[in-house]
Amino acid sequence: MPRVETKLGMKVVSSFVRQRRTQACLSAVLVSLTWATPLFVQPKQDVSAPFTDWTAAAGIHFVHQRGASIKKHLVETMGSGCAFLDYDADGWLDLLLINGGSTPDSPPFTFRGHALYRNLGSGKFTETSAKSGIQGNGSYGMGVAVGDYDNDGYQDVYITTFGTNILYHNNKDGTFTDVASVAGVSGSGWNTSAAFFDFDHDGYLDLYVTRYVDYDYRKAPHCAEQNVRTYCHPKNFASVVGRLYRNLGNGRFQDVSKESGIASLEGKGLGVVAADLNEDGWMDLYLANDTTRNVLLKNNGNGSFTEMTLLSGTGYNSEGDAEAGMGTDAGDYNGDGKMDLVVTNYDLESNALYRNEGNWLFSDDRWLAGIARADHSLLGFGTGFLDFDNDGDADLLVTNGHVLDNADRVLDEIRYSQPVQLFENQQGRFTENGPFQRLAVLTPRVGRGTCFGDIDNDGDVDVLINNSGQAPTLLRNEAKSGNWLLLNLIGTRSNRDAVGAKVTIVTESGRQTSQVRGGRSYLSASDLRVHFGLGNSSSVKLLKVTWPSGTEQIFENLKINQLLRFQENAPAPVRQSPQ
Amino acid sequence: MIESVFGRIVEGRVTWVGNRPAEATLQDSSRIAWAFPERTKLAGEMSLILFEYLQRSRYHLCLTIILLSQPWSLLAAESTIERIYSAAYEAFQQGNLTSARDQLIQVLKLRTDIPEAHNLLGVTYDRMGNGEEARQHFEVALKLNPDFLEVRSNLAQHLVSRGNLQAALKLVHKEFKEPDVHYLMVMALRRKKAYSKALEHALETTRLYPDYPLTHLYAATELQFRGELQQAQEHYEKAAALGEGIPKVRVAARFGLASTLAKKGDYEAAMPLLRSIISSNTHDIDARLELGNIFFKTGAYVDAIKLSEEIVSIDVQERRAHFLLSNALRRLGRVVEAEKHFRVFQELEKTSSSTEKGKPAIYAKSRD
Numbered sequence: 001m002p003r004v005e006t007k008l009g010m011k012v013v014s015s016f017v018r019q020r021r022t023q024a025c026l027s028a029v030l031v032s033l034t035w036a037t038p039l040f041v042q043p044k045q046d047v048s049a050p051f052t053d054w055t056a057a058a059g060i061h062f063v064h065q066r067g068a069s070i071k072k073h074l075v076e077t078m079g080s081g082c083a084f085l086d087y088d089a090d091g092w093l094d095l096l097l098i099n100g101g102s103t104p105d106s107p108p109f110t111f112r113g114h115a116l117y118r119n120l121g122s123g124k125f126t127e128t129s130a131k132s133g134i135q136g137n138g139s140y141g142m143g144v145a146v147g148d149y150d151n152d153g154y155q156d157v158y159i160t161t162f163g164t165n166i167l168y169h170n171n172k173d174g175t176f177t178d179v180a181s182v183a184g185v186s187g188s189g190w191n192t193s194a195a196f197f198d199f200d201h202d203g204y205l206d207l208y209v210t211r212y213v214d215y216d217y218r219k220a221p222h223c224a225e226q227n228v229r230t231y232c233h234p235k236n237f238a239s240v241v242g243r244l245y246r247n248l249g250n251g252r253f254q255d256v257s258k259e260s261g262i263a264s265l266e267g268k269g270l271g272v273v274a275a276d277l278n279e280d281g282w283m284d285l286y287l288a289n290d291t292t293r294n295v296l297l298k299n300n301g302n303g304s305f306t307e308m309t310l311l312s313g314t315g316y317n318s319e320g321d322a323e324a325g326m327g328t329d330a331g332d333y334n335g336d337g338k339m340d341l342v343v344t345n346y347d348l349e350s351n352a353l354y355r356n357e358g359n360w361l362f363s364d365d366r367w368l369a370g371i372a373r374a375d376h377s378l379l380g381f382g383t384g385f386l387d388f389d390n391d392g393d394a395d396l397l398v399t400n401g402h403v404l405d406n407a408d409r410v411l412d413e414i415r416y417s418q419p420v421q422l423f424e425n426q427q428g429r430f431t432e433n434g435p436f437q438r439l440a441v442l443t444p445r446v447g448r449g450t451c452f453g454d455i456d457n458d459g460d461v462d463v464l465i466n467n468s469g470q471a472p473t474l475l476r477n478e479a480k481s482g483n484w485l486l487l488n489l490i491g492t493r494s495n496r497d498a499v500g501a502k503v504t505i506v507t508e509s510g511r512q513t514s515q516v517r518g519g520r521s522y523l524s525a526s527d528l529r530v531h532f533g534l535g536n537s538s539s540v541k542l543l544k545v546t547w548p549s550g551t552e553q554i555f556e557n558l559k560i561n562q563l564l565r566f567q568e569n570a571p572a573p574v575r576q577s578p579q
Numbered sequence: 580m581i582e583s584v585f586g587r588i589v590e591g592r593v594t595w596v597g598n599r600p601a602e603a604t605l606q607d608s609s610r611i612a613w614a615f616p617e618r619t620k621l622a623g624e625m626s627l628i629l630f631e632y633l634q635r636s637r638y639h640l641c642l643t644i645i646l647l648s649q650p651w652s653l654l655a656a657e658s659t660i661e662r663i664y665s666a667a668y669e670a671f672q673q674g675n676l677t678s679a680r681d682q683l684i685q686v687l688k689l690r691t692d693i694p695e696a697h698n699l700l701g702v703t704y705d706r707m708g709n710g711e712e713a714r715q716h717f718e719v720a721l722k723l724n725p726d727f728l729e730v731r732s733n734l735a736q737h738l739v740s741r742g743n744l745q746a747a748l749k750l751v752h753k754e755f756k757e758p759d760v761h762y763l764m765v766m767a768l769r770r771k772k773a774y775s776k777a778l779e780h781a782l783e784t785t786r787l788y789p790d791y792p793l794t795h796l797y798a799a800t801e802l803q804f805r806g807e808l809q810q811a812q813e814h815y816e817k818a819a820a821l822g823e824g825i826p827k828v829r830v831a832a833r834f835g836l837a838s839t840l841a842k843k844g845d846y847e848a849a850m851p852l853l854r855s856i857i858s859s860n861t862h863d864i865d866a867r868l869e870l871g872n873i874f875f876k877t878g879a880y881v882d883a884i885k886l887s888e889e890i891v892s893i894d895v896q897e898r899r900a901h902f903l904l905s906n907a908l909r910r911l912g913r914v915v916e917a918e919k920h921f922r923v924f925q926e927l928e929k930t931s932s933s934t935e936k937g938k939p940a941i942y943a944k945s946r947d
Contacts, residue, residue, distance in 0.1 A: 310905065310909065320898060367844075375806075413775050
């Protein structure tokens with residue numbers, strides 16, 4: 001509100017003409033002193049909170065290492081991500097936590113590497129990092145993408161770093177081999193989020209890698225606030241461009257950034273989501289950029305992309321300001337079948353919600369939808385649409401945590417550790433879930449990467465958050481709410497993970513649409529299975545799958561509350577039971 | 580008058596010879612200058628030359644005194660000071676604090692007894708994080724003019740922000756009404772970026788002094804910023820009613836109220852408020868932008884374009900207007916025009932980014 005604010009605060013005069021004011025005397029001064037001191041009341045834990053912190057119970061002992069140094073290299077505060085994946089194909093979601101690392105100025109410490117945990121199916125996880133070989137390559141760990149790039153039935157893992165990226169090929173025996181160099185996806189510089197998606201419909205997952213800024217440890221400037229050294233604003237560093245790698249289907253990728261038109265788009269990329277935003281069957285890309293405009297790219301279906309940012313209105317807020325985009329996701333929050341976009345932003349900004357009106361037009365509905373009404377002292381990173389209460393609409397979760405580890409000292413009332421926010425969708429308007437909020441404020445963290453998936457196959461979506469320099473948070477969904485359906489799509493002509501598939505269901509309550517998206521959130525990879533909350537609906541009258549290959553399949557009268565495996569072109573789905 | 584000034588000039592010159600600046604000279608010349616504004620430009624240039632000359636050579640003292648005794652040269656000095664001050668003020672308004680500081684130092688070298696300049700320099704230093712320099716200039720300004728309420732307020736805020744509440748209260752207690760003091764406290768907390776405490780204090784003040792418009796206005800602004808739209812609306816409404824006779828408060832409250840209503844989606848209620856602001860100030864850009872955005876949101880793209888074009892005619896550098904214009908043109912399929920304005924918007928965006936280079940380097944947005 002610059003207009004009003006200029007009228008408040010310290011006063012200066014534009015000329016030497018002096019102003020006069022009535023003089024009066026003072027009383028009740030001491031009263032004012034007491035007002036400056038707020039009263040704090042310890043909130044009680046609410047038993048009705050839809051999630052419980054399951055981290056310790058699950059046996060997860062990982063602690064993120066960020067290598068904080070006195071030189072405050074920006075990379076120390078931006079990571080890291082997490083992933084839900086089923087690397088051993090046993091039907092239970094395993095989890096991967098990306099570790100940071102050290103900078104040339106970090107104090108000495110023993111780096112413990114990334115952490116892969118195998119889901120034992122009993123609510124417990126066991127660490128298998130050493131056995132699996134997923135431990136890192138010495139580069140500072142940032143993000144992760146998961147996809148079966150060679151269609152062999154086992155999910156592979158791509159880890160982005162500040163340095164050399166890693167492509168872990170799944171050896172199908174619980175171990176992985178780094179093939180990034182051979183595959184041609186090692187990259188360089190500061191890589192952040194990544195997304196596997198099949199942009200050319202050849203049946204193989206391609207790869208988009210967002211990149212942040214041109215950062216050099218040796219040339220990093222000294223930034224300070226109130227004479228206290230702080231992490232630098234990204235404006236101090238030049239933008240770089242992301243990279244698009246085309247999967248050649250022979251274990252190798254080709255950098256097609258230039259041919260696709262992506263190489264001309266500079267930005268300070270942090271988040272990416274791949275989804276079909278105009279329902280033409282081709283997956284488009286949306287990039288959340290930090291302090292530079294977000295970018296929307298239309299997949300032309302011929303190997304090239306066209307920037308649609310201007311037309312769509314998704315690059316800026318409604319006042320034309322580029323915001324500090326961090327994480328992003330696509331989902332249909334208003335039930336009109338079109339994928340809308342969410343972007344998390346910096347504190348004193350608000351998270352953006354762009355409603356898809358169709359024909360590449362989006363409306364910035366952050367205020368009307370209510371997500372801008374949340375606390376402006378929070379800095380959002382990971383985010384995702386999820387139907388946490390299985391009532392049939394897309395709710396929203398936002399993970400927060402400041403980038404300044406001395407925020408408490410240099411920024412009044414802005415805290416380094418911040419609570420997670422869960423927004424409940426109520427007919428297209430979001431309100432914070434009260435019980436969750438009361439719980440979250442008691443356990444603030446420095447949240448970063450956030451991924452979503454059903455770890456216990458009980459039909460509700462659980463959440464994993466990687467916290468910078470801290471232990472992660474595994475939020476187990478205990479909402480005990482509506483009916484559900486969980487779909488595991490297996491492509492045959494399409495890529496095996498079915499990334500890009502679109503699913504529409506019709507129930508007594510209406511119609512819902514979802515897509516198997518690439519990327520999402522911040523530095524993270526979520527469960528690729530498609531989850532639908534069904535509320536009180538007792539069956540699914542109709543289910544339509546549109547595969548990336550263009551094949552359409554329609555199924556009728558499906559039972560609820562089950563995990564179904566749909567194979568492309570198979571006559572019927574199969575009920576799946578985890579091993 | 581001239582004789583009197585001449586006498587002062589001599590006094591000033593003699594003082595200067597004793598290694599002190601010629602304050603007295605300029606003080607009196609300024610008083611004359613107010614009466615003859617039309618002579619200012621030439622005189623100003625002459626005056627600067629003379630000052631430089633004076634500083635180089637003491638041997639031309641007599642000649643200088645004669646020259647300075649001419650009324651145009653006296654006018655000139657004042658004109659120059661005023662011009663530099665105006666430039667400094669402009670730089671300050673644009674956020675160019677270094678330039679503002681340098682020009683104000685120049686003003687004060689020419690004439691040290693301008694409380695307004697000391698005050699502005701104090702605020703500039705304060706924004707630059709140089710608290711000690713800020714305090715010194717506020718104190719000089721107050722010494723020069725004990726009735727200068729703004730500097731009293733600024734110094735008090737400065738003292739409060741550094742925890743010296745007692746000194747701040749001593750400073751203000753004779754000049755302010757009770758709610759003024761509370762408002763001062765709110766502003767001090769806000770300056771410390773203690774926004775929650777500032778809001779708490781403002782809300783408490785509105786309860787104690789429900790007829791005091793400023794704290795309603797502040798509370799509303801902060802509440803709107805936090806997304807507490809219903810509460811913000813209530814306080815804006817009170818501020819607008821109570822501040823009806825205070826133009827700045829009235830406009831700010833109406834604008835804030837309209838903005839809040841627009842955020843709530845109540846466009847019908849917001850539009851008349853914005854129209855009333857525009858009709859009372861034909862050059863108001865913010866109200867036009869807000870109204871233009873409402874037109875855009877409601878699909879009235881032609882009206883949004885018309886309003887944006889009005890803004891551009893007022894200020895061609897207003898990038899938000901080009902942005903809105905571009906978006907509205909796109910919606911009407913006028914792609915070529917839309918892209919033209921988008922390019923202008925992007926160019927202006929680059930310019931505004933480059934001017935931010937002097938700002939603090941950390942990630943910190945401001946409510947200021």
